[in-house]
Amino acid sequence: GIQVEQSPPDLILQEGANSTLRCNFSDSVNNLQWFHQNPWGQLINLFYIPSGTKQNGRLSATTVATERYSLLYISSSQTTDSGVYFCAVEGTGGTSYGKLTFGQGTILTVHP
Amino acid sequence: SAVISQKPSRDICQRGTSLTIQCQVDSQVTMMFWYRQQPGQSLTLIATANQGSEATYESGFVIDKFPISRPNLTFSTLTVSNMSPEDSSIYLCSVEGEREYNEQFFGPGTRLTVL
DSSP states (O other), rough: OEEEEEESSEEEEEOOOOEEEEEEESEEEEEEEEEEOOSSOOOOEEEEEESSSETTTEEEEEGGGGGGGGEEOOOOOOOGEEEEEEEEEEEGEEEEEEEOEOOOOOOEEHHH | OOOOEOOOSEEETTTTTTEEEEEEEEEEOOOEEEEEEEETSSSSEEEETTSOOEEOOOOOOOOTSSSSSEEEEEEEEEOOOOOOGHHHHHHEEEEOOOSSTOOOOEOOOEEEEOO
């Protein structure tokens, strides 16, 4: 099946700093999503981005499908950005429909 | 996006018992998905549940351990049977949104501890 690797595994920032999280995947994808899991376990949808670039406030994401990677940018980080960031993909094979494969996540800690 | 609720939100159970987790959506959806997140780990798909057909299980998950029901287009249950401490996890259901191809949205999760 498709493999998803996220880097870095851990990231510690001071409030106000910028950061870039990376997601590499091993095969073509129909779907790529970025999620933020808050301390209570809730998964928050950040971006649906199988290709191209999107921005939402201080967050933006870029997926280069031909090179099989996606980047999540967080600018002017805040303590509320702390949590785990997951990248998840759906492969293009017929048996992959609807099945999201998650990376191992990046644990982000933002200190005041 | 759809509003998804899960019951219970958390539970502590004794080994050897079973727990049924409910997932309710406020709109009709074709596909519902069940995931497991073990402590400190990522999410793993357990099965896909379509209304009117048997659930499709991923490698490593079997129906006897994780029976799933999907009686209608807004509801599904996942049962964790004959539990052991290794079943302690967060269990999440997800559904496809209406706007983008297979964009998935997740319920709040059920945090299960097995003693």
